[in-house]
Amino acid sequence: MKENKDKESLFRQMFITRTNGFIDISKKRDFWKELSDEFDGVFKVRHTVSKDLERLTLQIPYKQYMIEFSESDTHPLKIESILRANRDFEFTISFEDTIEKLLKLFGQQDIEIGDKSFDNKYLIKEKNTNYIGHILSEEGVKAILLRNNVFSFGCNFQKKDNTLQLLSLVSRTINSKEELSELFKLFCLTIDKMKKLDLIN
Numbered sequence: 001m002k003e004n005k006d007k008e009s010l011f012r013q014m015f016i017t018r019t020n021g022f023i024d025i026s027k028k029r030d031f032w033k034e035l036s037d038e039f040d041g042v043f044k045v046r047h048t049v050s051k052d053l054e055r056l057t058l059q060i061p062y063k064q065y066m067i068e069f070s071e072s073d074t075h076p077l078k079i080e081s082i083l084r085a086n087r088d089f090e091f092t093i094s095f096e097d098t099i100e101k102l103l104k105l106f107g108q109q110d111i112e113i114g115d116k117s118f119d120n121k122y123l124i125k126e127k128n129t130n131y132i133g134h135i136l137s138e139e140g141v142k143a144i145l146l147r148n149n150v151f152s153f154g155c156n157f158q159k160k161d162n163t164l165q166l167l168s169l170v171s172r173t174i175n176s177k178e179e180l181s182e183l184f185k186l187f188c189l190t191i192d193k194m195k196k197l198d199l200i201n
Contacts, residue, residue: 022073022074023073023074023172024054024073025054025056025071025072025073026054027175028056028071028174028175029045029056031176031177031180032056032058032069032180034177035058035060035177035180035181035184036058036060038181039060039061039184040060040061041058041059041060041061042058042059043056043057043058044056044057044058053072053073053074054072054073055070055071055072055073055075056069056070056071056072057069057070058070060184062081062184062187062188062191063191065081065083065191066081066082067079067080067081067184067187067188068080068081069180069183069184071172076169076170076171076172077169077170077171077172077174077183078167078168078169078170079167079168079170079183079184079187080165080166080167080168081165081166081187081191082163082164082165082166083163083164083165083166083191083194083200083201084162084163084164084200084201085157085158085162085163085164085199085200085201086198086199086200086201087198087199088127088129088157088159089127089129089131089155089157089164089194089199090126090127090129090154090155090156090157091124091125091126091127091131091132091135091154091155092123092124092125092152092153092154093122093123093124093132093145093150093152093153093154094122094123094151094152094153094154095121095122095123095151095152112124115142117146118136118142118145118146121146122145124136131194131197131199134193134197135190135193135194135197138189138190138192138193139189140185140186140189141186141189141190141193144182144183144185144186144189145186147182148170148171148174148179148182148183148186149170149171149173150168150169150170150171150183150186151169151170151171152167152168152169153167153168153186154166154167154168155167164194164199164200166187166190166191166194168183168186168187170183
């Protein structure tokens with residue numbers, strides 16, 4: 001029971017919905033398609049039965065892995081990759097809101113990496129391991145998170161099928177192929193580092 005509560009606490013920031021209400025994403029189709037074409041991905045546009053809501057999905061292969069993007073008129077950009085795990089590894093990097101800052105004043109501990117601009121913006125949590133510092137030290141990772149207003153990035157261990165779910169939720173301000181490509185790069189860099197650390201197959 002305690003393990004489940006710890007996991008819930010560790011990952012609760014990953015599922016905060018910051019949609020800013022309804023946003024017409026049809027204007028994003030072209031650059032999603034361009035990115036798909038560049039990396040041999042699979043891009044799809046889906047609609048509800050009533051045709052009033054739209055959802056974009058994009059799958060891009062990277063080495064032996066798959067990175068999946070999705071965004072709809074009512075939900076923020078989600079990026080996900082399911083990876084075969086070599087060990088239990090979990091972390092979250094999320095916006096540090098007012099409540100979290102108050103909790104830190106009263107002793108709640110998070111991880112700081114010595115980069116003031118990053119530490120002041122993000123709350124970092126890791127379960128039972130000391131790998132997140134290595135991932136954040138990979139050139140480009142911190143900069144991409146900061147530049148693209150990524151409000152949640154983390155990894156969740158799925159014991160049942162022995163996989164790691166690498167997941168990110170991003171502010172709805174990604175409006176160009178270049179920005180979307182940077183987020184793809186974030187996942188590629190993270191996957192490569194996890195592979196080097198022997199966290200994944």
